[in-house]
Each structure stands twice: as structure tokens, then as C-alpha cells.
Amino acid sequence: MIPETKYDWIPDMKTFSHYSFAPLQKSEFDFFVRSVGHFRLSRVDKGSWKKAHFGEIFWGVEGAGYFVSERKQYLLKPGHVWYYPPGSQHYFFPAGELFEYRWLTIDGRQAHALFRGLGIKPGLRYAGECPGALFNKLELEISFPERKRRLAALSLAFSILTLAVSGGKKTARRKGCAEEARLMIDEDFSDPELNIERLSELLHVNRVSLSRSFSRLYGTSISGYLSGRRTQAALDYLRNTTLPVAEIAGMCGFSSASYFSRVISETTGRSPREIRA
Numbered sequence: 001m002i003p004e005t006k007y008d009w010i011p012d013m014k015t016f017s018h019y020s021f022a023p024l025q026k027s028e029f030d031f032f033v034r035s036v037g038h039f040r041l042s043r044v045d046k047g048s049w050k051k052a053h054f055g056e057i058f059w060g061v062e063g064a065g066y067f068v069s070e071r072k073q074y075l076l077k078p079g080h081v082w083y084y085p086p087g088s089q090h091y092f093f094p095a096g097e098l099f100e101y102r103w104l105t106i107d108g109r110q111a112h113a114l115f116r117g118l119g120i121k122p123g124l125r126y127a128g129e130c131p132g133a134l135f136n137k138l139e140l141e142i143s144f145p146e147r148k149r150r151l152a153a154l155s156l157a158f159s160i161l162t163l164a165v166s167g168g169k170k171t172a173r174r175k176g177c178a179e180e181a182r183l184m185i186d187e188d189f190s191d192p193e194l195n196i197e198r199l200s201e202l203l204h205v206n207r208v209s210l211s212r213s214f215s216r217l218y219g220t221s222i223s224g225y226l227s228g229r230r231t232q233a234a235l236d237y238l239r240n241t242t243l244p245v246a247e248i249a250g251m252c253g254f255s256s257a258s259y260f261s262r263v264i265s266e267t268t269g270r271s272p273r274e275i276r277a
Contacts, residue, residue: 003248011214014040014098015040015042015098016038016039016040016204017037017040017041017109017140018038018039018041018201018202018204019036019037019038019039020035020036020139020142020143021034021035021142022034022035022142022153023065023143023144023145024150025107025147025150027108027150028107028109029108029154029191030110030111030113030155030255031106031107031108031109031110031111031113031114031152031154032106032107032108032153033104033105033106033107033117033138033142033150033153033154033156033157034054034105034106034107035104035105035142036103036104036105036135036138036139036142036157037100037102037103037104038100038101038102038103038139038202038204039100039101039102039103040062040098040099040100040204041065041094041098041099041100042094042096042097042098042099043093048081049087049090049091050089050090051087051088051090051273052086052087052088052105052144053086053087053092053107053108054065054086054105054107054111055083055084055085055086055105055106055107055111055112055115056083056084056090056104056105056106057082057083057084057103057116057120057160057161057164058075058076058082058083058084058092058101058102058103059080059101059103059130059131059135060077060078060079060081060082060100060101060130061078061100061101061102061130061132061158062078062098062099062100063078063094063095063096063097063098063099063100064077064078064094064095064096064099065075065092065093065094065095065099065101066092066093066094066095067082067091067092067124068091068092069088069122069123072104074123074124075095076092076101076124078129078130079087079126079127079129079130080125080126080127081124081125081126081127081130081164082123082124083115083120083121083123083125083164083192084122085112085115085122085171086111086112088122090173101130102130102135104130104135104138104157104160109241111227111253112119113178114161115161115163116161118161119165120161120164120165125164125167126166126167127163127164127165127166128163131159131160131163132180133180133183133184133187134156134160134163135160135204136158136184136202137152137156137184137187137188138156138157138160139158139202140157140191140193140198140202141153143193152217154263157165168276169192171193175215176217177205177209177210177213177214178214178216178217178218179217180203180232181199181203181210181214181222182218182225184199184202185199185222185226185229186224186229189229189230189252189253190233190251190252190253191228191235191253191255192227192250192254192255194212194226194253195223195226196211196222196223196226199222210222223233226253227263230252230253230254230263231252231263231267233251233252234248234249234252234254234260234264234272235268235275236250237252237263238264238272238275238276239275239276241252245257245260245261245272245273248260249261250270
């Protein structure tokens with residue numbers, strides 16, 4: 001089953017709305033990650049007025065937005081989180097020229113109990129800088145129906161929720177897109193779906209601009225850096241484990257065992273079997 005993913009980009013207004021739904025909207029778990037997204041709005045979004053059966057948090061990134069509850073307006077600024085519990089009427093809109101935020105939804109029989117158990121109460125709270133890297137990883141994991149990937153998505157969502165509860169100190173600056181791309185590669189190079197197109201989509205930047213920024217900062221291309229991380233990890237496995245070559249290829253993000261063998265041979269001048277011997 002192919003998950004529903006939407007990505008809208010309006011260059012002149014520098015706005016976007018990017019969201020992904022889990023391919024399975026039912027689960028054997030009492031709660032599961034239903035969807036995740038990253039919005040930058042300059043006007044009221046059509047999805048901002050709805051009644052939802054799932055729990056949803058919004059984490060402010062830039063600009064500000066008004067959230068309405070019981071006929072009162074609350075201002076969500078960067079570093080603050082808003083929570084609508086299951087069964088709530090959602091209504092929010094930008095407070096100025098733009099409103100950028102990340103969001104995620106939790107569904108399931110005990111979704112309300114998860115939020116309540118973590119001490120997340122309806123309304124507004126300060127939480128610190130939005131953990132963009134965790135949201136990006138969640139967007140990668142949510143696209144797959146396998147049980148292992150659904151558990152990984154739930155683990156990432158739990159990490160985000162615990163950060164929302166604990167709060168934090170504001171960092172001196174936000175990382176640039178090239179730095180964020182490198183961090184994502186370092187953490188997720190084993191994912192075969194990760195490439196420059198996916199990185200530019202998740203970071204909401206132009207592919208060419210991202211490539212130039214990365215090359216200028218690190219002296220290599222994104223594809224070269226990604227291939228290098230995968231190859232180095234694979235060489236470590238070949239030298240230090242007895243895992244089958246095909247399994248190592250999959251663990252390190254290579255699309256096939258034959259492609260993996262070709263890359264290793266071109267890089268080292270030896271086949272995987274020769275390196276292991």
C-alpha cells in the first residue's frame with residue numbers, strides 16, 4: 001500500500017505544506033503515529049478548521065499563529081507547543097505574514113492515555129527549539145508499513161513528545177540546510193530511500209541550492225558523502241563481522257548486493273569476499 005504524501009511549494013510566497021500519512025491507518029498497537037507534517041503558511045489553511053478524533057501537537061518554528069480554544073485565542077510562537085486532544089475542534093491561523101510549524105498526530109484506542117500519561121495537557125506550553133531532525137526522521141519512517149518501521153516511527157514520536165514535556169533552552173542559532181543534511185545522512189544513511197531529492201524535500205530547499213551549499217561547506221557532493229558513509233560502514237561490517245554480504249548491503253543502504261559489490265570493488269580495488277578474506 002502506498003502512503004499518502006503531499007508536498008506543495010509556492011516559490012513566490014516561500015510557503016509550503018508537506019505531510020505524510022502512515023500507509024496503515026489501523027494498528028495492533030493501542031496507539032500509533034497517524035501522520036506528520038511541516039507547514040509554512042501565510043493564510044488560513046483548509047485543514048485548520050476541523051474536528052479530529054486523534055491527538056495532535058503543533059511545534060512553532062518561525063513566525064506565530066493563533067490557536068482557538070473555548071472562544072479564546074492563544075499565540076503559538078517559536079519554541080512553544082500546542083496540543084489538541086482527541087475529539088477537539090481544531091481552529092488556528094497565522095498571526096502575521098507567515099507561520100511555520102511542525103506537527104504530528106497520534107491515533108488509536110489509547111492515544112489520549114499516551115498524552116495524559118506523559119503529562120501533556122491541552123493548550124499551550126513552552127518546549128524549546130523544535131527538534132527538526134527528529135521530525136525529519138519520522139517523515140522517513142512513517143512511509144513504510146512494516147511492523148519494524150512502524151515501531152521506529154512510534155519511538156521517534158515518543159522522543160518528540162518527551163521533549164515537548166521537558167522543555168529546553170534555546171540554541172544560539174538554527175543549523176543551515178547543509179549542516180542539517182549532513183546530520184540526516186550521518187543518522188540515516190542506512191535508509192535506501194535517502195538521497196539528495198529526499199533531503200531537499202524534507203528540508204524544503206531547492207535541490208541545486210542544497211547541493212551547492214553542501215559542496216561549499218564540506219568540499220564534496222551530497223551523493224559522494226552519502227556513498228562514503230555507506231561504504232565506510234560496509235567495510236567495517238566486512239572486516240569485523242561474519243554477516244552475509246547481501247545482509248550488509250541492505251544494512252548500509254545499498255539497493256542491491258550486486259550494486260554494493262560494484263561500489264566496494266571500485267572504491268578499494270578488491271571485492272567484498274577478498275576484503276573479508
